Amino acid sequence: MYIEIDFNSDEAIYNQLCDQIIMGIAAARLNDGDPLPSVRQLADDIGINMHTVNKAYTVLRQQGYVKVDRRRGAVISVEPDKANALAELKESLRVDIARAFCRNITREDVHKLVDQIFEEYESRKM
């Protein structure tokens, strides 16, 4: 688990953790069935509190990225919920693209960025 936390960020630690794990799944560094470190171990590795990791795992479970097996601990398990995910993505893109649009970033610029990021995830070189 390569996790990088920016302690000076305005993003909550547990949120950064969620993001990194989700990007890890997208980049196929984490695959369905893979176990996550125990909350205590990951907390120790990063140097944060156990409950902060636990909160991240809880959110990931609620959002359908992780299931908890009593025997194996937290395990990657992505629930495909494409319709809902599309709606959420659109809401997020509305704001991001508004900011970009104000700065004269073009539709083609955004398409290029999207392609770049998809290639990063598809080539699994994160």
Next chain:
Amino acid sequence: MYIEIDFNSDEAIYNQLCDQIIMGIAAARLNDGDPLPSVRQLADDIGINMHTVNKAYTVLRQQGYVKVDRRRGAVISVEPDKANALAELKESLRVDIARAFCRNITREDVHKLVDQIFEEYESRKM
């Protein structure tokens, strides 16, 4: 000024305000040189505190969407900072697309969304 605030959202009110004003600029409902309502007036209209509006205006100024003229108050004034905006957009897209990618949303799906949103802003029908 048509501002909609969701008081049950986990997004801070001042942040929702910033987002809505930025989307208003993108949709050309607000144009360079247009004055924003006074902090007291907008606060009254929405039913929130003056300082919450003031914080939003301060953030918008720091991010280069607004300038303050002693004579005219807060005025829309977008600083084009394309390079920086591109970098920020990419960081934001990385997380959004990771979530989408996990849910089997394709590159083409994202391109369609991007086009839809650009058309919304370009047609100025927000």
Next chain:
DNA sequence: CGTATTGTTATATCTTATATATAACAGTTT
């Protein structure tokens, strides 16, 4: 069986962020 580890829950505490409330100030505008 006994020990260690798992996720989970429960308190408690501390810091920071958010929002509100009053008040005041200097500079415009009318």
Next chain:
DNA sequence: AAACTGTTATATATAAGATATAACAATACG
């Protein structure tokens, strides 16, 4: 002169985030 502008200062209340300690039931392992 009166009304308005953004801004600043101070104070307060609530919520969010992070940490600390402790305990519990279930599982894994020797």
